[in-house]
Amino acid sequence: MSFDLSSIGRFTRNAMRVACFGTLFLFSMIIVPPHSLAHEGHDHGEKKPESTVAVGGPRFAVESSLFQLVGQANGKKLTLYLDRFDNNSPIEGALIDITAGVDNQIAEEVSPGTYALSADWVAKSGTHDLIVSITANDDADLILAQLVVPETEVIANDHALAWWKIYLPAATHAYISPVLTPIGAFLSKVHNSYLFIGVFSAGLVLGLLLRNKAFPVLSAIIALCLVSLSTPVTAHEGHDHGDEKTPLVQTGNQPQRLADGSVFLPKPTQRLLNIRSEVVKFSDTPKTQRLLGKTISDPAFRSVVQAVRDGRIGFPPSGLPTIGEIVNSGDRVATLTPVLTLEAQAGMAEQLGALTQELAITQQRLARLQAASEVQVAGQSGIGLSAVSRGSIEELEVQLNALTSRRDALKAISFGPLDLEASRSGTIANVNVTAGQVVAAGDTVMEIVDPKRVWVEAIAYPGQWTDFTSNARALLPKNDIVPITYITRSLSLTAQAETLYFRLQKEEIVPLGTPVTVILEGEKKERSLLIPRNAVVRGASGLLVVWVQEAPETFRPQIIDAEPVDGTLMKIKAGLTEDDRFVAEGASFLNQVR
Structure with a gap:
């Protein structure tokens, strides 16, 4: 029996080609899941909502x-x-x-x-x-x-819908899945471009080995088909899924800002942030009037140190006085060296020259008279008499002393330093000069006050202020409330407003010039909603916001119109109603949830 070797070779090559094409087809079945195309008017009907646990x-x-x-x-x-x-x-x-x-x-x-x-x-x-x-x-x-x-749903992965699980009997899945499932899972993660290059390269190598020019071309066609089939399929016109519902997503234990602006805050987080709420209730409060003001020093305990003439400032050997330093009445706080203009210096030099000349002439005359007084002249009685009378010498001595005093005073006033002293005891509030600074006559060098003697100066426009002096309080920037006593009011208007003066009832150290709000209470009562000041925060829009608790774990921001009553309470004008639950503690934490 004879065998045709060429026929055997062709048969072998054809078998290898079929095996290679089968391998490529197998890869395509592993990678490409079965697709179904929807025709026009295809309707899935009412789809059940998906629940995400x-x-x-x-x-x-x-x-x-x-x-x-x-x-x-x-x-x-x-x-x-x-x-x-x-x-x-x-x-x-x-x-x-x-x-x-x-x-x-x-x-x-x-x-x-x-x-x-x-x-x-x-x-x-x-x-x-x-x-x-x-x-x-x-x-x-x-x-x-x-x-x-909710029920636990098992979602199939991409390679779970491989072709062998659809077309082959279920009895063969146990033998095929351990081999093909890992391969399909690996190839499903490969990008389409890499898949095309891999399939085409495999076909090119196999074509060269089998000496067949058509094999690389067919491999490229198969690779293109694999890439095109693995791309997502979009529905054509008329494809209708019916009434599909949006998946419901629960919030779990993470605080978050919801779409309507409210905040979901789980109970464990509320315990950590110490969130506390209160119920709004009406209360009877006195009718109040609010005025703007500032703190000033008590005029009876205030003094200034001023320059008495033009000069240069100096300080005593103890050094520059500092703000807050306590001084006593009569203490030297600065020195002033007079500074003269050229004309003044020329006039002063001329006066000094004239005084010096007159002083020299007087000294010479006094010396001559004193010398002449030693000469004795015999009188009628035979007693020796002085040629110069004692009165003439004393007159020149008095004149000489006066000229000397005038010269010394002129020198001291013109060029000698002057002491600037504190007129009363107190604390230095302001120092307006530095060493070597030239000041003019009347300039304030420093201010001395009693820090515990403070007044409040408030401004009231005509028709705004009434006689609410029974209970007056001053609201400081740090929400501190200080009781004050009405003193007096101005008799004339300044900038179309009158000025009211109050005194702090307690001796407290308050910085001068501090802006305050004067709250005047009347005898009439009014019903109002009061909430703690810490419950009011600024929202994203800059408006006042109060957080209202709508549910155990849900809080809603509510814009309000309010004004402070004192350092701890706010009066609600609009935005809240009675029996609303608002966050009294921890509102600032809720305001930061995003």
């Missing part, structure tokens, strides 16, 4: 007139957070009895205000209607709650 797990939040209760399920464990309705504070030592169907169980307190229980029904999917009985001290209530546990 958050990391925090299923939860419920209910409240009554006494309590707030939040439950969070995690597997078989149910964690409960119990707070008071009116102030959001955790409740310790409470008895929580939960009934779910036929199962009844009492929760155990694991931390202050936090309770937990473990039951099989917590992990079961479905809707669980709960009856919660709460007893805390003298308060007791019965609350109905509903815990919804």
Whole structure:
């Protein structure tokens, strides 16, 4: 029997080609999942909403007139957070009895205000209607709650819908999947461009080995088909999915700002930030009037040190006086060396020259008279007499002393330093000069005050101020309230306003010039809503905002119009109503949630 070697070679090459094409086809089946094209008018109908279970797990939040209760399920464990309705504070030592169907169980307190229980029904999917009985001290209530546990869905991956799982019998999956599934999973992660290059290169190499020019071309065609089939398919015109609902996403345990501007803040985070709430109530408050003012020194305890003439400032050997230094009356606080103009210096030099000349002439005359007084002349009685009388000598001596005093005084006034002294005891409030500075006559060198003697100067326009002097207070920038006493008012208008003067009732050190708000209270009462000042924050728009608690874990920003009553309270003009629950502590933390 003879064999044709050329026929055997052709058969072998054809078999290898078929095997190579089969391998490429197998790769295409692994990578490309089956596609279905929708025709015109294709309608999926009403699609069921998809539920995404958050990391925090299923939860419920209910409240009554006494309590707030939040439950969070995690597997078989149910964690409960119990707070008071009116102030959001955790409740310790409470008895929580939960009934779910036929199962009844009492929760155990694991931390202050936090309770937990473990039951099989917590992990079961479905809707669980709960009856919660709460007893805390003298308060007791019965609350109905509903815990919804979604079903766990297994989502198939891309290579789980491979062709062998669709077209081959299920009995063969156990043998084929261990081999083809890893290959399909690996190739599904490869980019289309890399896939094209790999398939084309494999076809080129195989074509060269098998000496067939058509094989690389067919490999390129297969690679292009693989790339085109693996691209997403978009629906054509008329394709309708019906009424599809947006997936519901639960928030879990992460604080976040919701789309409507409200904030979801889980109970564990509220405990960390110490969030506390209060209920708005009406109260009767005196009618008030507000005036703008500032602090000034008491005129009776204020003095200034001024330059008495033009000169250069100097300081005593003790050094430059500093602000806040205590001085006594008569203390030398500075020196003033007079400074003269050229004309004044010329006139002063001329006066000094004339005085010096006259002084020299007088001294010479006095010397001659004193010398002549020693000569004795015999008189009629035979007694020796002086040629010059004693009165003439004394007259010249007096004249000489006067000229000397005038010269010394002129020199001292013109060129000698002058002492500047404190006119009263107190504390140096301002120092307006430095060493060597030239000042003019009347310039204020420094100001001395008593820091504990402070007045308040307020401005009132005609028709604004009334006789609300029974109870007056000053609101300082740090929200400190200081009682003040009305003293007097100006008799004339300054810039179309009159000035009111008040005195601080207590001796307190308040910086002079501090802006204050004078609050004058009348005898009439008015009903108003008062809230703590710390509950009011600035929103993103710059307006005043109060956070209102709408649910145990939901807070809504409410824009308000308010004015301060004192350092701790604000009066609400608009934005809140009675019985609204607002955040009294921790509002600034809520304002930072994004």
